Amino acid sequence: MIHHAKTSSNAPLVCALAYDGLCTFEFGIAVELFALARPEFDQWYRYATVKSEPGPIRATGGITMQADGGLDLLSDASLIIVPGWRGADTPVPDTLCEALRAAHANGARIASICSGVFVLAAAGLLDGQSATTHWRYTDKLAKMYPAITVNPDVLFVEGDGVYTSAGSAAGLDLGLHIIRQDFGAQVATSVARRLVLPAQRDGGQRQFIPRPEPMARIGSGLATLQDHIRTSLNESWPVDRMARESGTSPRTLARRFHEELGITPLNWLKSERVARAAELLERGGVPLTDVWDICGFGSAETFRRDFRKIMGIAPNKYRARLGAEANPL
Structure with a gap:
């Protein structure tokens, strides 16, 4: 049964794939975003759960599911969601690959959440394109499918009628992005508010902030130095000072950072x-014009450059996507 929520028969149909070993959270994202009734809107999606193969549909958490129909429903789909997959090394049925290729050729958009990218890759829908997935799977994806340009850092990537998103929660960001494309910013913002989510996170934002730690923190001289610096980030920390604090030479310190962290002291x-700046921006309350000084960047220009390089987004946009007040730099 295809679910209607104040929709006409020509409203876009969203199909979420269900398979044995279904990733419950990722599937729930598709349901929450596209299947719930939205009586506040003049138009909304139609929605159907599609069984991807014969046999039972057992989901994580001991749940057994029933679908609205089989792969034939995909021929009418405007958007197909692939909510994860049961394993990167688990073969994707040929019938599913064929149905996805046919739907894509028919104009359907196809979006994956997390490990669902391996289904799109198996179907050949990502060859010659950029894609992403959870950072744990990016190396495997690149090795298994060298025709795909894998971007390991971003939240989601939009290609030629295909979308891929990173870890599970990034599926929410991608879904809101698609809703924004289909119905506009006001509708997407309303859906985000109902979910208590930021209205928009740029797809190019980094999945996480790399914060290298020593391989053996307990008893590590580097760990002690790191803890000291973190309590005084606003101060100047040239390599010479780091070396003095750790009782060693700058050359030895650089070697230890490379051996234990794979990174230079200054990086x-x-x-x-x-x-630290990201934490302050997320909390709100601290003007942007003060954040760079508190964190020891030395200037607003250095703050903007370093933040964008590591996070993939400007500081003011990072704060704005959380809905916090921002004083422009």
Whole structure:
């Protein structure tokens, strides 16, 4: 049964795939975004759960599901959601690959959440395109499918009628992006508000902030130095001072950072300052014009450059996507 929520028969049909071993959270994202009734809108999607193969549909958490129909429903789909997959090394049925290729050729958009990218890749829909997935799977994806340009950092990527998103929660960002394309910013913002989510996070935003730690924190001289610097990020920390604080030479310190963290002392310091700045921006209350000084960037220009390089987004946009007040830099 295809679900209607104040929709006409020509409203866009969203189909979410269901398979044995279904990723419950990722599937729930598709349902929450596209299947719920939205009586506040003049028009909304039609929605159907599509069984991807014969046999039972058992989801994580001991749930057994019933679908609205089989792969034939995909021929009418405007958007197909692939909510994860049961394993990167688990073969994708030929019938599913064929149905996805046919739907795509018929004009359907296809979007994956997290490991669902392996279904799109198996169907050949990502060859010659950029794509992303959860950072745990990016190396495997690149190795298994060298025709795909894998971007390991971003939240989601939009290609030629295909969309791929990173870890599970990034599926929410991608879904809101698609809703914004279909119905406009006001509708997407309303859906985000109902979900208590930021109205928009740019797809190019980084999945996470790398904060390298020593391989053995307990008893590590580097760990002690790191903890000291984190309590005084607003101060100047040239390599000479780091070396003095750790009781070693700058050359030895650089070697230890490389051996334990795989990074230079100054690049580690930069990542710590950006991570601290991100925390301040997320909390709100601290003007942007003060954040760079608190975190020790030295200037607003350095703050903007380093933050964008590591986070993939400007500081003011990072704060704006959380709905916090921002004083422009």
